[in-house]
Amino acid sequence: MELKEIAAVSGKGGLFKIVKPTRTGVILESLDEARTKLVASASQRVSVLSEISIYTTTQEGAEPLEAVLQKIFAEFGNDTGVSGSSDGDELRSFLRHVLPEFDEDRVYVSDIKKLVNWYGILVKYAPEVMKPNVEETKEAKKAPKKEAKAEIEASEVEAKPKAKKTTKKKSE
Template identity: 60%
Template sequence: MEFKDIAAVSGKPGLYKVLKPSRSGVILESLDDKKSKLVVGAAQRVSLLSEISIYTLTEEGAAPLKDILHKIENEFEGDTGLEGADNDEYKAFLKHVLPEYDEERVYASDIKKLLNWYHILRKEQPELLQPQPEEGKEKSDEDKKEEKGE
């Protein structure tokens, strides 16, 4: 599974696996223990994780969600220590992970949602948070040997 296969639905908590398009919209399956299915029509806003980014003050203007989630995983490995935190602690956390984020356009509720998604992915799809080999880059003989356990 990839970030383009996971969606967030406006007004609904959690994340959803994109199963397939239907006549009236798209069929989604929740990424939790219930695995409930949901048909989302055109009236509801569905965002693929691969298309979501966070506003920054850089020239690009935004940082992809995928990159931020990988940074969080590399540094914190699941232990963000923000259970019961206040808004200032959430903002300080994101400032640590993404120093150039736009504090005027990114709200504490956005950071809470980011962390909620991170924990869902870490539990249900941990392989998404692992560093991926760069596209177009051939694996070295050493990498191939490591995969085979030699």
């Protein structure tokens, strides 16, 4: 399962797996033990997790949720040490530890509570989304090799002496 297959619905707690789209909305299934199904209509706000970012003060202006979740998993594993019921200062300090450049003016405590709750649900019911994408990892490993190969080829070209062109004079 990937983050692009998981959604949050405004007004509904928890996370939902996207089952399939319909003409008027989308069919969702909760990620908890109950596995309740829900048809979200166009009037409901459905947010796919792969499209969510957290505001930062960097030049990019935001960090994708997937990258933040992977940082949390790398740092804390299955237990973050905080919960959605923790106080605001504790939640802000948690996010500051994971993402020091988050924009404190635009990221509210309620957003951090959602992040912590979502993280708990994902670790329990969809832990595979916490691991880096295999295709991205393969591409990242291939990119330096291509550059190195290009550098080697360029140095070989420079090292080879240029052959002199000889022209034969026609004898008259």
